[in-house]
Amino acid sequence: DAKTTQPPSMDCAEGRAANLPCNHSTISGNEYVYWYRQIHSQGPQYIIHGLKNNETNEMASLIITEDRKSSTLILPHATLRDTAVYYCIVRPVGSQGNLIFGKGTKLSVKP
Amino acid sequence: GAVVSQHPSRVICKSGTSVKIECRSLDFQATTMFWYRQFPKQSLMLMATSNEGSKATYEQGVEKDKFLINHASLTLSTLTVTSAHPEDSSFYICSASAKLAGRRNYEQYFGPGTRLTVT
Numbered sequence: 001d002a003k004t005t006q007p008p009s010m011d012c013a014e015g016r017a018a019n020l021p022c023n024h025s026t027i028s029g030n031e032y033v034y035w036y037r038q039i040h041s042q043g044p045q046y047i048i049h050g051l052k053n054n055e056t057n058e059m060a061s062l063i064i065t066e067d068r069k070s071s072t073l074i075l076p077h078a079t080l081r082d083t084a085v086y087y088c089i090v091r092p093v094g095s096q097g098n099l100i101f102g103k104g105t106k107l108s109v110k111p
Numbered sequence: 112g113a114v115v116s117q118h119p120s121r122v123i124c125k126s127g128t129s130v131k132i133e134c135r136s137l138d139f140q141a142t143t144m145f146w147y148r149q150f151p152k153q154s155l156m157l158m159a160t161s162n163e164g165s166k167a168t169y170e171q172g173v174e175k176d177k178f179l180i181n182h183a184s185l186t187l188s189t190l191t192v193t194s195a196h197p198e199d200s201s202f203y204i205c206s207a208s209a210k211l212a213g214r215r216n217y218e219q220y221f222g223p224g225t226r227l228t229v230t
Contacts, residue, residue, distance in 0.1 A: 032216075041202070042224060043115075043117075043204050043206075043222050043223045045221070046220075046221075087154075093216070094216065094217075095216075095217065096143060096208055097160075099206075099219055101155040104154065
């Protein structure tokens with residue numbers, strides 16, 4: 001699986017947009033980009049995933065660059081409850097295997 | 112939908128005893144479940160892959176005789192930590208893999224985790 005690189009930590013003001021970057025320069029054409037988050041002492045929570053096109057759901061938006069070598073997760077209006085570790089994971093299409101978690105980005109939303 | 116539960120949510124046991132952690136998919140069936148371990152301020156590390164009706168596959172460095180995994184049904188996998196030691200204290204998380212109706216891919220659905228403290 002392709003590796004990902006994320007900044008170790010980020011701060012965001014409550015109510016502002018949080019933009020979390022991820023580099024996945026070795027991603028192949030048949031690999032998805034997934035985002036999960038883990039609030040302290042809880043299991044990981046699925047946020048969103050995409051292949052080529054930008055995606056949006058009720059939680060977030062995922063912007064994938066045209067060359068697919070990087071992506072940005074956008075939380076449009078961050079709240080204190082969005083404070084968590086955010087993991088960007090690359091996963092082959094059709095995979096039934098486990099997810100490989102990197103170190104993620106610790107997002108701290110401040111009042 | 113796609114809810115995974117773990118029981119207990121937290122457990123304290125004495126060194127040398129065994130403790131069993133259950134992972135259940137409540138509203139779907141999963142032929143494969145994964146067990147992860149997470150130490151403080153670290154990421155999740157895969158311990159083993161559990162397949163219904165067959166022996167689990169353990170990651171390198173994980174002792175299969177110490178971490179017993181049983182996947183007796185399509186909705187239940189158990190992890191038993193035998194002869195627990197303080198260094199086994201950790202956050203144990205399971206996930207269930209399934210391709211639900213209307214979905215294109217197999218996805219993983221995570222449980223809430225079990226905090227094990229060995230004294």
